[in-house]
Amino acid sequence: IFFNIRVTVFVTDMPRYLSMGFLSRIKSSLQEYIIRQMDAFVTLTNYMDADLNPNHKPSVVIEGMVDVRAKCESNKGRRREKVCMYSGSIHKIYGIKKLLDSFLAMNNTDYILEIYGDGDYRAELVELAAKHDRIIYKGLVSRDVIVARQKQVALLINPRPSSYDYTQYSFPSKIMEYMLSGTPVLTTKLPGIPAEYDKYLYYFEDESIEAMANKMSEVLSMDYTECLRKASEAQSYVMNEKNNFLQMKKLLSIL
Incomplete structure (x- = not known):
């Protein structure tokens, strides 16, 4: 949106929950307004996407990830x-x-x-x-x-x-x-x-x-x-x- 550059936003937290006080709430509302103007969205949950992306622009939910190199040991035979x-x-x-x-x-x-x-x-x-x-x-x-x-x-x-x-x-x-x-x-x-x-x-x-x-x-x-x-x-x-x-x-x- 800025200078005809498409912007994808990765939202990990809702601004409304990161601040306290009247002025902070105004700031977070402005932040969420700006986020909604972006061209594409990466969010943690479907609820977040529905809230920040009401116009159904391109989006994907990525709730987290694990490292493909992580060592996964079998739990077979493990004792309680x-x-x-x-x-x-x-x-x-x-x-x-x-x-x-x-x-x-x-x-x-x-x-x-x-x-x-x-x-x-x-x-x-x-x-x-x-x-x-x-x-x-x-x-x-x-x-x-x-x-x-x-x-x-x-x-x-x-x-x-x-x-x-x-x-x-x-x-x-x-x-x-x-x-x-x-x-x-x-x-x-x-x-x-x-x-x-x-x-x-x-x-x-x-x-x-x-x-x-x-x-x-x-x-x-x-x-x-x-x-x-x-x-x-x-x-x-x-x-x-x-x-x-x-x-x-x-x-x-x-x-």
Whole structure:
């Protein structure tokens, strides 16, 4: 649009959720207006495309990607270590407190929960971990350590609440990272997660503490061979359908 140059915009976050205050809201509204004037769109979710691209200009949804060079180890014969894991930002808005409360309410008291990351819930998490042997806070560690550990635990959990409006416009990168590990994944059903992922993930159908505790207990009580089969299919799916080569081909298709 500028000087007859076609512009493709890659939107990773909605400006309206990146600012606070009256003046900031005016700024974000202006930013979104400008975005809507672009010639082509790359977005994270269909909701984002529908909002920013009402005139149906060329667009593609790329919710994320995995490196085609990533080492994918078979999970065949893997033993169930009685450990659940969360890795990522430990901000209150991401449901960390509810994850801890529901985990402690779970019947499977022989499992522990390992948490990796940093955020505004850190101080409370450290205090809680000091009181409960089943909660282990590992803090910030290297990505290599995270990836290796994801392949050893029984279950990877994403507790991000689905009720917030912003979840329509986001796809947590940890979902693909989790799936690539070959370990079963239990997550909230976020609006930004496409339906094509449903057969590879376990979902919290209800996000109350009791319901989440029951769902974790249910998944951890399932036949582990079947859980690993589903996790293996998830691993193959993201590697074969969501790798960086294929995702960039989608981008090239609209340029």
